[in-house]
Amino acid sequence: MVELVQFFQSYLEKQSLFRNKKVLQSNYTPEKIPYRNDQVKTIAGILAPALRMEKPSNIFLFGKTGSGKTVVTRYVTSQILNIAKEKNLPINIIYLNCKLKRVADTEYRMLAQLAREFGLNVPATGLPTDEIYKIFLRHIDSDKKLIIIILDEIDQLIKKAGDELLYNITRINSELKNAEISLIGISNDLLFMENVDPRVKSSLSEEELVFPPYDAIQLQGILRERSNIAFGDGVVGEGVIEKCAAYAAREHGDARRALELLRVAGEIAERNNKQSFDIEDIDGAEEKIERDKVLDLVHTQPKQFQLTLLAIFEISNSVDDGNPIFTGDIYEVYKDFCKKVALKPLTQRRVSDIIAELDMCGIINARVISKGRYGRTREIRLGIPQSTIPNIKNVLIEGLNL
């Protein structure tokens, strides 16, 4: 007991490495966004009519992850919201991430989530979809207002729910008497619009904007700016920024990742009672990020997903490094695990879908190949570093009581 008190006291006395950690967190919206001036201006220009209570055009944003789509959108919309508040304009802005499982990955759930954002209490299941639709419309249309809905990673939603849903939302305005809705769609997939009904396409992307990835120099600029605010002097070692930038540039210029690397490296250093950190610590951070990403996902996923994942890890262990593994093998191992936990195994059909979903999450890389005479299967490789696997495996085994 005494020790704990001491621990907390010395913790408080200890000078934190961070001066302001918030600026490195992923939901932080900075004061200004370097290298994205054009996009900010364009979007601001498109949305500006909202302040005169005229409906802005729908916008569609394309660009790889971490290229600033979300930050720019959030930045511009929050500014608009500020002004609207000042002048008492009835403008609502809703941000919805369509990728989140069990939150907005079907038409029903998306509408339900939108309704919830307006403080409505809607059930998670049971109602007909058009009932939810009506509830939502009725509530919105009660008085005159302007609503801007941001649908992040909308491609994921369409892939699962079909493009009929897009048709429905683009038609919403014609059903409204008082309120008006503008849509901002955000997509990582540049080609995604190609297989969408042309009518929907033209109404959804009245304006289109592409976000190019950041290059290494720009990433360094961003990192430097933020790390100056985030860390005290002399905390960030020589070359750290450059290395973070290089890592992220390697992955198509993902700024979010670069910032995350920096933050996690700092957190690790702090936990180890270090006063600073340097290049070597970045690798540790990289590994921790990957591990946390998967662990987080693992915890939110149902048991069947966990078992499937465990089966994949198990096989990848016994197979030579780098060699792919196949669906059939996974299913066999998976069934064994099911027996051990006394859980009814799913059909191979379903497991096949689960594997496809794990692929979408990025934990594994799977692609369908034909092995000629020896049939057709998914060729699966791990999408995460080998070094993180034992750790994740242990967590899985523990969580499943194996």
Next chain:
DNA sequence: CGAGATTCATGTGAAGTATACCTTTAGGCTTAA
């Protein structure tokens, strides 16, 4: 030797089933007049 047929192991689509949850409705009970 090469064109076409065959083959395997699984991908993939459509339709059906089970489960959990929602609203509506009808019946039964209580209560107040």
Next chain:
DNA sequence: AAGCCTAAAGGTATACTTCACATGAATCTCGTA
């Protein structure tokens, strides 16, 4: 008789199963040079 509660009925979304058919290159077959 009016009001309230409960349980059954009828409906939906979602996760999963069942059934059936699609895939596509390695391999096989067989006619031909």
